[in-house]
Amino acid sequence: MRTTVALLFGGRSGEHGISCVTAGGILAAIDRDRFDVLAIGITREGAWVHVSDDPSDWTLVDGRAPEVASEGAEVLLPSTRRQPGGRSELRTVVEGAVRPLAEIDVVFPVLHGTYGEDGTVQGLLELLDIPYVGSGVLASATCMDKAATKQSLGAAGIECAPGITVHEDRWAAGAGEVMDHLERHHPLPWFVKPARGGSSLGVSRVSDPAELEAAMKTAFAEDPKVLIEESVIGREVECGVLQGGDGFEARTTVPGEVRVGEDLDFYDYEAKYFGKGTVSIDVPASLPDAQLEEVREVAARAFSVLGLEGLARVDVFVTDDHRVVVNEVNTMPGFTPYSMFPVLWQNMGLSYADLITDLVEQARGRRPGPR
Numbered sequence: 001m002r003t004t005v006a007l008l009f010g011g012r013s014g015e016h017g018i019s020c021v022t023a024g025g026i027l028a029a030i031d032r033d034r035f036d037v038l039a040i041g042i043t044r045e046g047a048w049v050h051v052s053d054d055p056s057d058w059t060l061v062d063g064r065a066p067e068v069a070s071e072g073a074e075v076l077l078p079s080t081r082r083q084p085g086g087r088s089e090l091r092t093v094v095e096g097a098v099r100p101l102a103e104i105d106v107v108f109p110v111l112h113g114t115y116g117e118d119g120t121v122q123g124l125l126e127l128l129d130i131p132y133v134g135s136g137v138l139a140s141a142t143c144m145d146k147a148a149t150k151q152s153l154g155a156a157g158i159e160c161a162p163g164i165t166v167h168e169d170r171w172a173a174g175a176g177e178v179m180d181h182l183e184r185h186h187p188l189p190w191f192v193k194p195a196r197g198g199s200s201l202g203v204s205r206v207s208d209p210a211e212l213e214a215a216m217k218t219a220f221a222e223d224p225k226v227l228i229e230e231s232v233i234g235r236e237v238e239c240g241v242l243q244g245g246d247g248f249e250a251r252t253t254v255p256g257e258v259r260v261g262e263d264l265d266f267y268d269y270e271a272k273y274f275g276k277g278t279v280s281i282d283v284p285a286s287l288p289d290a291q292l293e294e295v296r297e298v299a300a301r302a303f304s305v306l307g308l309e310g311l312a313r314v315d316v317f318v319t320d321d322h323r324v325v326v327n328e329v330n331t332m333p334g335f336t337p338y339s340m341f342p343v344l345w346q347n348m349g350l351s352y353a354d355l356i357t358d359l360v361e362q363a364r365g366r367r368p369g370p371r
Helices: 016-029 120-127 137-144 146-155 168-185 209-220 269-273 289-305 340-347 352-364
Strands: 003-010 035-042 048-050 073-076 088-094 097-104 106-109 163-167 190-194 204-206 225-230 234-242 256-260 279-282 311-319 324-330
Touching: 003 016, 003 097, 003 352, 016 035, 016 352, 035 097, 073 097, 106 120, 106 352, 120 137, 137 146, 137 324, 146 225, 146 289, 146 324, 163 168, 168 209, 168 225, 190 209, 204 209, 209 225, 234 289, 234 340, 234 352, 256 340, 289 311, 289 324, 311 340, 340 352
Parallel strands: 003 035, 003 106
Antiparallel strands: 035 048, 048 073, 073 088, 088 097, 163 225, 190 204, 190 225, 234 256, 234 311, 256 279, 311 324
C-alpha cells in the first residue's frame, strides 16, 4: 500500500505566504511513485480546506506569495483517534453533505511561525494519534519562544546572545526602567525581536536609544513578549540537522554562511524572501575545518538538549575569538528548494526529493506519545 501524505500549509501566522511557497516546492519534488499527496491549506482565519496539489498554484508571482483561499471544501478531522497500525480518515463537506476525502498515513506540516510551528498543531495531531513530520509539542513550543530556547540552551552550557525579555504590560508600566537597565548592562546596538516570531518579522536593529520605542512597537505588533538582545559581532552561519535513525546521533550538514552587504542592517524578512539588498549564501561556509566541526557539534547538542525530532536548522554566530554563539533554532526551517536547509543537505549529497522522503519515513516510524 502506498503511503498517503497530508501536506498541511498556510496558517494564521504572518508567514502564511512563505508556507504556501514551501508547499509548492514539496508538491513539485515529492516522489509520486511512492507517495500519494493530499494538499490541505489553512486559511488566514484558521479554516482547513482541501486545495489544489498543482505546484504551479503555489509559487511566487511578481514578487507576491500565494494564499490559501476559503473557497475550498472544508476538511474535517477524525472524530476518534487512530488505531495502532491503522490510518486516519479525513472527511470533507460538499454542498452541505459530509463525504469521505482520504485515509492518510502521515501529516507533513510545513507551517512556519505561530499556530503551526509552535506546538499547537502538533498537539492536535498527538490527540488523534496521527504521525507527523517534525518535533513534538514541548520542543516545538520551546523553540518557537526564543527566550525559552535561550534558557534551555544556557542551562546546558551552550552560549547564546545576552539580552532581556520584556512583556508589553511591563513596557507600558515602566519603559524608562527598561531603558535604564539596557543602557547600564547591555551595550548598543540592540536587536529587538518578537519572542515567538519567525522569518525576522517584527525585528529591528537599534543603534540609538531614541529608536527603541519604535522598535518595541513594531515587535509588539507581532507578539506581546519581546526579546532585546545585544548585537553579536560574528559571521552568520547555519547548520542543518536531521534526526538519527535507530538510536544514532543526529546527522548534521557542513554549515553554510549568510553574508549580508553593507546596504542591509541585518538579514531581514524582505532580504530572505523578496530579494532586498545584497545577500550571498556560501555553502559550505569558508571557515577553518575545526570551526566548521565545532558548529556541527553545537548544532547536534542543541538538537539533543531541546528534545527535537525530525529536522531543525540551528543558526549561530562565529565570533572573531572563535566562539560559537547560538542565535536561534528553527524546527520547521525554510523548505523551498532554494532555502538554506535543503541546499545544505544537497551539498551533503541528499537531494531535495530524497530529503522529503527521509522526513516522511521518519515520521511514519516515530514512537507514539504516552497512552
